[in-house]
Amino acid sequence: MRILVTNDDGIHAPGLYALLISLQEVGEVRVVAPDREQSAAGHAVTLHQPLRLKPVELPGVRGEVFACNGTPADCVVLGQLTNPQPPDLVVSGINGGANLGEEVLYSGTVSAAMEATIQGLRSFAISVTSYDKPDFSPAARFAARLATVLPHIDLPSRCFLNVNVPAVPYEEIAGIAITRLGRRGYLNTIEKREDPRGDPYYWFSGAPTETDSAPDTDIAAIAQNKISITPTHFDVTSYHVMDSLGSLVNDLREW
Numbered sequence: 523m524r525i526l527v528t529n530d531d532g533i534h535a536p537g538l539y540a541l542l543i544s545l546q547e548v549g550e551v552r553v554v555a556p557d558r559e560q561s562a563a564g565h566a567v568t569l570h571q572p573l574r575l576k577p578v579e580l581p582g583v584r585g586e587v588f589a590c591n592g593t594p595a596d597c598v599v600l601g602q603l604t605n606p607q608p609p610d611l612v613v614s615g616i617n618g619g620a621n622l623g624e625e626v627l628y629s630g631t632v633s634a635a636m637e638a639t640i641q642g643l644r645s646f647a648i649s650v651t652s653y654d655k656p657d658f659s660p661a662a663r664f665a666a667r668l669a670t671v672l673p674h675i676d677l678p679s680r681c682f683l684n685v686n687v688p689a690v691p692y693e694e695i696a697g698i699a700i701t702r703l704g705r706r707g708y709l710n711t712i713e714k715r716e717d718p719r720g721d722p723y724y725w726f727s728g729a730p731t732e733t734d735s736a737p738d739t740d741i742a743a744i745a746q747n748k749i750s751i752t753p754t755h756f757d758v759t760s761y762h763v764m765d766s767l768g769s770l771v772n773d774l775r776e777w
């Protein structure tokens with residue numbers, strides 16, 4: 523099994539390294555990852571500057587490893603286009619920090635997995651729900667197992683898995699839950715400061731606020747120390763609203 527690996531925390535992130543050491547036991551890994559942290563880069567792609575791949579040595583990692591000056595989504599596209607043999611699986615992570623609720627829309631980690639599905643590749647994103655030097659080994663172990671199982675399960679094309687692993691020791695993980703996205707928002711707080719020239723600048727701050735943590739959500743699973751697996755896709759159409767908007771066409775008839 524050929525596995526293309528990327529992340530958004532950068533090529534030297536400990537979560538990526540733990541993932542590689544684990545995944546290379548179940549497949550042949552090839553890495554194209556950002557040369558610097560790209561957390562919250564979302565699904566951006568680079569159109570206005572050249573992209574470069576720089577070979578990197580990571581101790582104990584077999585297979586090609588490249589640092590890219592682009593975004594996580596760039597890394598997936600480049601990883602695909604620079605290798606004549608397409609990967610069987612794309613894995614993005616292990617992110618340091620949760621990707622729950624609407625965080626998936628900002629996440630470079632999740633966007634890389636989504637880009638893989640756009641490219642027609644099977645993928646998953648994996649995150650550990652702590653920013654504070656988490657132990658990545660339970661998530662790394664789980665990723666290798668999931669990589670082995672995923673090619674054999676019935677998963678629609680254009681659907682990928684967003685996996686969050688609680689930041690607790692392996693023995694304390696209380697199971698695995700298939701979940702939907704809850705609601706977990708940020709960006710409701712900014713700090714206004716002053717630069718040395720006396721001009722104001724602003725910095726997003728504040729902790730996430732969880733407004734939907736119902737029992738079937740990713741947020742609830744993590745709160746119970748379970749691994750959360752959310753099947754995810756990029757079709758953001760509000761299907762249930764389409765019918766109710768039928769009369770809108772009538773209202774807009776004359777324009």
Ligand code: MN
Pocket residue numbers: 530531560561562617618619631
């Ligand atoms: Mn990140």
